[in-house]
Amino acid sequence: EAAVTQSPRNKVTVTGGNVTLSCRQTNSHNYMYWYRQDTGHGLRLIHYSYGAGNLQIGDVPDGYKATRTTQEDFFLLLELASPSQTSLYFCASSETNYEQYFGPGTRLTVL
Amino acid sequence: EQQVQQSPASLVLQEAENAELQCSFSIFTNQVQWFYQRPGGRLVSLLYNPSGTKQSGRLTSTTVIKERRSSLHISSSQITDSGTYLCAMEDDTNAYKVIFGKGTHLHVLP
Incomplete structure (x- = not known):
């Protein structure tokens, strides 16, 4: 089964701070995704990528950048973190949709 | 406009009762799948069911694409079934994007 790990598991920062969330998958999937999940909104796609160096804009990209450095990462x-970015963030990978x-x-909590 | 709608939003059952969860969608798709999530936990794929009926253990999914609906039946519910069930499907404008419903929150009581 594909393994997807994320770090950190919990993060608290202040408004205006810099935050980097990491995701690694070990099954050499081409596609990787970042979502945020909020009560009342469900899962929303922030950015996704179909390979190293590639980046595609999702549905709620404002305030976020993403980078795919390798097939795995x-x-x-x-x-410039804002309180509106307080959320539960999920990474996912896939070979098929x-x-x-x-x-x-x-x-992530932004104070 | 919400493209994927799930009902009911929440459901409370007694252990051993059956549950019927519904998903309706406004987009044209042929890729429907169901996920399970514990509170604050990762999503786990339950069933991929593009059409017809598919069963996995106590779970049965029925998808009627032309009517743009899918259902998930949970038989003989258990306390450990408590959590959120999400319906998801391929975005009809982009094959590698997936659109999720907001989920049905299931609470099974002893």
Whole structure:
């Protein structure tokens, strides 16, 4: 089974702070995704990538940057964090669109 | 406009009762799948069911694409079934994007 790990698992920062969320998958999937999950909104796609060096814009990209450095690693960057970015963040990988494997999530709090 | 709608939003059952979860969608798709999530936990794929009926253990999914709906039946519910069930499907404008419903929160009581 595909393994997707995320770090850190919990993060607290202050408004204006810089945050980097990391995701690694070990099954050489081409596609990787970053989602945020909020009560009342469900899962929303921030950015995704179909290979090293590639980046695609998702549905809620404002305030987020992402970088895919290798086949395995996908990073989400918040350069000026705001309280509205307090959320539960999930990374996922897939080789097909109907079999996404999710990481355990990162809970981010912006004070 | 919400493209994937799930009902009910929440459901409380007594252990051993059956549950019926519904998903309806406004987009044209042929990729429907169901996920399970414990509170604050990772999403786990339960069933991929593009059409017809598919069963996995106590879970049965029925998808009727032309009517743009899918259901998930949980038989003989257990306390450990408690959590959120999400319906998801391929974005009809982008094959590698997946659109999720907001989920049905299931609480099974002893």
